[in-house]
Amino acid sequence: AIQLTQSPSSLSASVGDRVTVTCRASQGISSALAWYQQKPGKAPKLLIYDASSLESGVPSRFSGSGSGTDFTLTISSLQPEDFATYYCQQFNSYPLTFGGGTKVEIK
């Protein structure tokens, strides 16, 4: 199974900060990577697919980049509603796998 390693596992940031989360795959997955946001008690929400494509309705402050084994989720200017946990997920092959998550907290 392809392992996804997310870093950091948590971070503290202020409103307006630029935030970057990284996801590293144990083998190449081309651009078959998605990013999700999850708030407490809620289902995950798709933000980015195909590594860099923004899901419809998602604010443009979210962006994704990377291919192969190294990927990045960037929030250009953190907003109060962005405090949540973020997960990467690969869909290159089964079993589908998720990163361990990055919790973004208020500084």
Added chain:
Amino acid sequence: EVQLVESGGGLVQPGGSLRLSCAASGFTFSSYSMNWVRQAPGKGLEWISYISSSSSTIYYADSVKGRFTISRDNAKNSLYLQMNSLRGEDTAVYYCARDSDELDYWGQGTLVTVSS
């Protein structure tokens, strides 16, 4: 509007069985593959099963293989997960998710608690 609504969760004793359902609406259910994903309390997301649109292809995570069975009824726009031989480590919120390669729509989840 795409909607996925899970049901069937609850408290079950170790070794017991439970059947989860996921009712789909707002899209052509028979055209999409579907997945089950779970999340143990305070933990991350774990994919557990996939079924193609025609049920011809099915995959399971090793953690549930031989104990869980995924199925679907396209006439009823419904996805199912039959869970047998349940263990404490199966305690989690179970989500159904639509497959567009990425998992683009998720249900609200149903909680399964395995405890005596």
